[in-house]
Amino acid sequence: MVNVYDFGAVDIDGKEHPLSAYRGRWVLIVNVASKCGFTPQYKGLEELYQKYKDSGLTVLGFPCDQFGHQEPGNEAEIKNFCSTKYDVSFPMFAKIKVNGADAHPLYKFLKRQKAGLFGSQAIKWNFTKFLIDPQGQVAARYAPTDTPAAIDKDLERHLGARA
Numbered sequence: 001m002v003n004v005y006d007f008g009a010v011d012i013d014g015k016e017h018p019l020s021a022y023r024g025r026w027v028l029i030v031n032v033a034s035k036c037g038f039t040p041q042y043k044g045l046e047e048l049y050q051k052y053k054d055s056g057l058t059v060l061g062f063p064c065d066q067f068g069h070q071e072p073g074n075e076a077e078i079k080n081f082c083s084t085k086y087d088v089s090f091p092m093f094a095k096i097k098v099n100g101a102d103a104h105p106l107y108k109f110l111k112r113q114k115a116g117l118f119g120s121q122a123i124k125w126n127f128t129k130f131l132i133d134p135q136g137q138v139a140a141r142y143a144p145t146d147t148p149a150a151i152d153k154d155l156e157r158h159l160g161a162r163a
Contacts (some may be wrong), residue, residue, distance in 0.1 A: 003136025004029075007106040009062070010161040012079045012092040019106070019136075025056045026158055028138075028151070029110065030099050031060045031123060033070035034081045039141040042086035044148030048155060049090040055159040056134070059090035062107075064098050067125050071095060098123040113138035131155075 003028065005020040019027075030045060042061075049059040063078050065071040072143040073081065075094050084089035099122050103111075110130045111123065118126075129142040131154065142151055 001052075002109065004106070004109070004132050004138075005136040007109065009096070009104065009106060010094040012063075012075050012094060012102075014094065017091075017093070019060075021138065021146055022060075022132075024132060025058050026052075026155070028057065028059045029106075029132060030059065030128045031064040031096075031107075031128055032092075033064060033067065033126040034073065034085075036067070036070040036126040038125070038139060038144050039070075041050050041127050041148055042082065042088055044085055046088050046090065046149045049150060052155055052159050053090075057155060057159055060097065061088070061090060061092040062104070063093070063095040064097060064123075064126060066097055066099055066123075070126060091160045098128075110138060110141075116142070121137055133158075 005023050008016055008018040011017045028048065033039060047061050049057065063071045072076065079092060082092060098104065098107040126143045128143040129146065129151065130138055131140040133139045142153060
């Protein structure tokens with residue numbers, strides 16, 4: 001059976017990175033953008049990462065410029081923005097497409113595994129989130145309006161509370 005660990009992606013520094021490196025962990029995959037109304041969610045995503053990383057969570061950020069040209073920068077600019085504005089320490093990847101014929105194979109898989117509202121597979125906007133279980137299967141899909149704080153209760157159920 002295919003799972004998330006069968007995919008790889010280029011990281012923000014241009015190196016190929018197999019997602020099998022996260023086998024056995026819960027993973028929150030998010031398509032991100034630096035000029036979006038939801039961009040402040042970076043802060044909450046980093047808080048989730050810090051709260052649960054030692055309990056088995058990894059957050060993965062995938063910049064995407066398919067929605068209103070809200071991620072216009074190159075990888076170096078994206079990395080600088082994330083580190084200086086939001087102190088992001090979770091893994092970031094190179095810019096990808098999440099919809100259409102050129103969508104990254106990972107996102108094609110994620111959308112097939114867990115449809116969105118009304119059964120739609122398409123990613124509607126930046127900061128759509130997919131929670132992956134330790135076996136590499138999609139456990140949940142969250143809308144851009146679902147804040148990291150709202151997702152925390154699901155993570156707490158899976159990973160346990162860490163104050």
